[in-house]
Structure formats: C-alpha cells, structure tokens
Amino acid sequence: MKKDNKIYVAGHNGMVGAAICRVLAAHGYSQIIGKSSKELDLRNQAAVINFFKTEKPSVVIDAAARVGGILANSNYPYQFLMDNLLIQNNLINGAFENQADKFIFLGSSCIYPKLAPQPLKEEYLLTSELEPTNEWYAIAKITGVKACEAIRKQYQKDFVSLMPTNLYGSFDNFDLQTSHVLPAMIRKFYDATINNHATVTLWGSGTPMREFLHVDDMAKAVLFALENTLPEYLYNVGTGVDLTIKELAELIQKVTGHKGEIIWDSSKPDGTRRKLMDNSKLQQLGWKYQIELEQGIQQTYDWFLKNIHQYKTVKM
Ligand SMILES: NC(=O)c1ccc[n+]([C@@H]2O[C@H](COP(=O)([O-])OP(=O)(O)OC[C@H]3O[C@@H](n4cnc5c(N)ncnc54)[C@H](OP(=O)(O)O)[C@@H]3O)[C@@H](O)[C@H]2O)c1
CATH class of the missing domain: 3.40.50.720 (NAD(P)-binding Rossmann-like Domain)
Incomplete structure (x- = not known):
C-alpha cells in the first residue's frame, strides 16, 4: 500500500x-x-x-x-x-x-x-x-x-x-438517552461526582459479561x-478478554474518583449474559490490541472532561 x-x-x-x-x-x-x-x-x-x-x-x-x-x-x-x-x-x-x-x-x-x-x-x-x-x-x-x-x-x-x-474511546456518545454502557457509566459517575451524590444507580444486576x-x-x-x-x-x-458489568463499573468509578456506593437496579433488564468474540484468526496473522481497559477508560475520561461542554450536565 x-x-x-x-x-x-x-x-x-x-x-x-x-x-x-x-x-x-x-x-x-x-x-x-x-x-x-x-x-x-x-x-x-x-x-x-x-x-x-x-x-x-x-x-x-x-x-x-x-x-x-x-x-x-x-x-x-x-x-x-x-x-x-x-x-x-x-x-x-x-x-x-x-x-x-x-x-x-x-x-x-x-x-x-x-x-x-x-x-x-x-x-x-x-x-x-x-x-x-x-x-x-x-x-x-x-x-x-x-x-x-x-x-x-x-x-x-x-x-x-x-x-x-x-x-x-474519543468521540464516544455520552448522551444518557442513546449511549452504550461504558460511556453511559462514565457520564453517570461524572454527574454524581460533580453533584456530590454518594450513590450511583446502574441498570441490571451487574453480572452479565462484556x-x-x-x-x-x-x-x-x-x-x-x-x-x-x-x-x-x-x-x-476484539481483546478476547471480558469482565462483568460490575467490574466495569468499579473500574470507571476508580478512574472518575467517585467515592460512593453503586446501587444495582435489578428491575432493569440485563441483556445477553455474555458476549465475547474469538479474535484468534486476526491475532494469528499479527494484529493484537494494545490498550488495556483501565488505560483506555482513563484516556476516554480525559477526552470526556475536555469535551464536556458539548454535553448537558445533569443536575440530580
Ligand atoms: N461504536 C461501537 O461500539 C461499534 C461497535 C462495533 C461496530 N461498530 C461499527 O462501526 C461503524 C461506525 O460506527 P460508529 O460508532 O463510528 O458510528 P457513528 O459515530 O454514529 O458514526 C456513523 C457515521 O456514519 C455516517 N453516516 C450515517 N448515515 C449516513 C448517510 N446516510 N450518508 C453518509 N454518511 C452517513 C455519519 O456521518 P455524519 O456524521 O456526517 O452524519 C457518521 O460519520 C458501524 O458500522 C458500526 O456497526 C461500532
């Protein structure tokens, strides 16, 4: 090429x-x-x-x-x-x-x-x-x-x-109405932190793996x-590595610095129990992911903080 x-x-x-x-x-x-x-x-x-x-x-x-x-x-x-x-x-x-x-x-x-x-x-x-x-x-x-x-x-x-x-990652969608689980959690922990809320309520049981x-x-x-x-x-x-939604929430809580409690709203749906890709075909040819999840969340949170002015902050 x-x-x-x-x-x-x-x-x-x-x-x-x-x-x-x-x-x-x-x-x-x-x-x-x-x-x-x-x-x-x-x-x-x-x-x-x-x-x-x-x-x-x-x-x-x-x-x-x-x-x-x-x-x-x-x-x-x-x-x-x-x-x-x-x-x-x-x-x-x-x-x-x-x-x-x-x-x-x-x-x-x-x-x-x-x-x-x-x-x-x-x-x-x-x-x-x-x-x-x-x-x-x-x-x-x-x-x-x-x-x-x-x-x-x-x-x-x-x-x-x-x-x-x-x-x-960067340019993700942090709108709580339409976002995926990871940017939605970043947004919720951020909103809770700036509003001094001790608890963050998340959907489902936290047990599905992603x-x-x-x-x-x-x-x-x-x-x-x-x-x-x-x-x-x-x-x-993919990475070939998955974790529970609960583990993901704890990682995001750590990165965002929120100190309070996470409440799991089990009345909300969990979705598929597990979704993991087998990426061995591409790995065998020589591609492998490089960014570990915690590092990636930190980078995404830094990007979010720099670009927060684009998003309405939720007053809770
Ligand atoms: N995000 C994920 O987690 C994820 C995971 C797996 C796979 N993917 C795949 O990655 C691809 C891109 O996803 P994304 O997350 O980057 O989506 P995205 O941020 O919503 O971007 C979609 C892009 O498609 C363009 N587009 C939509 N309709 C168009 C049209 N009618 N004419 C011209 N351009 C149009 C948009 O252009 P404008 O901005 O100019 O409107 C936008 O740049 C998709 O195939 C998706 O399935 C994404």
Whole structure:
C-alpha cells in the first residue's frame, strides 16, 4: 500500500471513522478523503456513483452506518434495515465498479446468532437465529459481509469484513438517552461526582459479561487490514478478554474518583449474559490490541472532561 494512495473513509466524522483517519494520518497516509452525510448522502445512489467517478479512491473503508441501541432499532426497523443496505450497497458497488483495489467493511458482533457458543467464532455466522432486538441492523450487516465475500470469490478482489466487539474511546456518545454502557457509566459517575451524590444507580444486576476494545485499537486493526492482504473474508476484532458489568463499573468509578456506593437496579433488564468474540484468526496473522481497559477508560475520561461542554450536565 503506497502512502499516497487515495483512501476514502466513509463515516469519517463518526467515532470509528475519526479514529481510522487519525491512525492513517499518523502512519503517513497523505490522501485521506471523507464526506459528511450532508455533503454526500450515501443512501443516494446517483450521488454516490458520481462521487466514485470523480474521486476514484483506490481504497474504501466503510465506517458509515445508521447505528443505535435497542430502542432505536425497535422503533425504526425499516430505517435500520434499508438505510444500512443502501449505504453499504452504494459503497461496495461504487468501489467495485470503479476498480478500487481494497474495500474494508465494518460491521458488529450482532451479526452472530443469539445463541451461538461463546466466544463467537467467524464460522458461527448464519448458523441459527439472530437476536430479535437488532435483527434489522444485523441482516443489513450480514448482507454487506456476504456482498464482499461474493466479490472476493467471483472477482478475486481484496474486499474484507471486520467485526468489532463493543468499542469505546474519543468521540464516544455520552448522551444518557442513546449511549452504550461504558460511556453511559462514565457520564453517570461524572454527574454524581460533580453533584456530590454518594450513590450511583446502574441498570441490571451487574453480572452479565462484556468485552470492550478501544477505538484506536480498532483503527489499528483497519490499518492492519489495509497493509496486508488477509486470506479470509471475515475477521472478528476484539481483546478476547471480558469482565462483568460490575467490574466495569468499579473500574470507571476508580478512574472518575467517585467515592460512593453503586446501587444495582435489578428491575432493569440485563441483556445477553455474555458476549465475547474469538479474535484468534486476526491475532494469528499479527494484529493484537494494545490498550488495556483501565488505560483506555482513563484516556476516554480525559477526552470526556475536555469535551464536556458539548454535553448537558445533569443536575440530580
Ligand atoms: N461504536 C461501537 O461500539 C461499534 C461497535 C462495533 C461496530 N461498530 C461499527 O462501526 C461503524 C461506525 O460506527 P460508529 O460508532 O463510528 O458510528 P457513528 O459515530 O454514529 O458514526 C456513523 C457515521 O456514519 C455516517 N453516516 C450515517 N448515515 C449516513 C448517510 N446516510 N450518508 C453518509 N454518511 C452517513 C455519519 O456521518 P455524519 O456524521 O456526517 O452524519 C457518521 O460519520 C458501524 O458500522 C458500526 O456497526 C461500532
């Protein structure tokens, strides 16, 4: 991969896309291009065709998606299915038709069946039913994985899919209405600390287990896929290490300096008991995560403190 190859990062303003741009720039890639959804709505096929004809990127990294939690997925199933299909179809086919050398498609662990054995291996894809709460998103993402696999098979093109575990880091979403568990906890402990509240109430029993990967490590996995021709069509990206939600809360409490008690509201749902990715395939090829969870939470908390002015502080 030449450092002056034109690399289009779709979704460059998002948490993952921004991390990819930072890592690529730090590694000397000089022609990174991105367009906001206002400048180029990736659901608009004609606009995307025009963009590819004009720009002709040699690499396309797809970090653009309509993303959201259980509530958004269940309220807007059609948008989660169709927007994501449109975005990825336009990108995959645009790259293919315009002879891009490489396409890196990002999805998530929700593509795997609800009851698949843990840790989740790539070969469990399409072996049984999906988790119904996000099946719309998952079906779109599975279609993207399969489209890239089909292009690989039929045309021997380097189109590859990476499936990250739960990500966190700079530019995360700290809005309590829509955020994932890790940034939501940072926000809750921060709000409790500045309001001098001795207790923090968190959802569920604290016993489910989850895996977390810093977004900068994810971006380095993308760099790895960019600089190497990976032999398979699909790779999981994670740490291979999980912890209970209770252990996560205690780590975040330590980093934020909150001294009080954590109350577990067991009337709220726990979600899946465990979700751990088997990332041995990518590790065997030479990629490994570098940022340990406590260090990553500290970095994310520092970023949050510097950018807190963007978020409304909750007075409790
Ligand atoms: N965050 C995680 O924990 C996580 C975990 C696993 C996998 N992933 C995957 O990583 C990818 C990116 O996620 P993220 O967390 O970075 O999401 P994000 O912060 O919400 O960013 C999504 C990006 O997609 C762009 N986008 C959405 N709709 C678009 C449209 N119609 N046209 C053009 N651009 C559009 C947005 O552009 P604008 O900002 O310009 O609107 C934004 O830059 C997704 O495929 C997701 O499944 C994320």
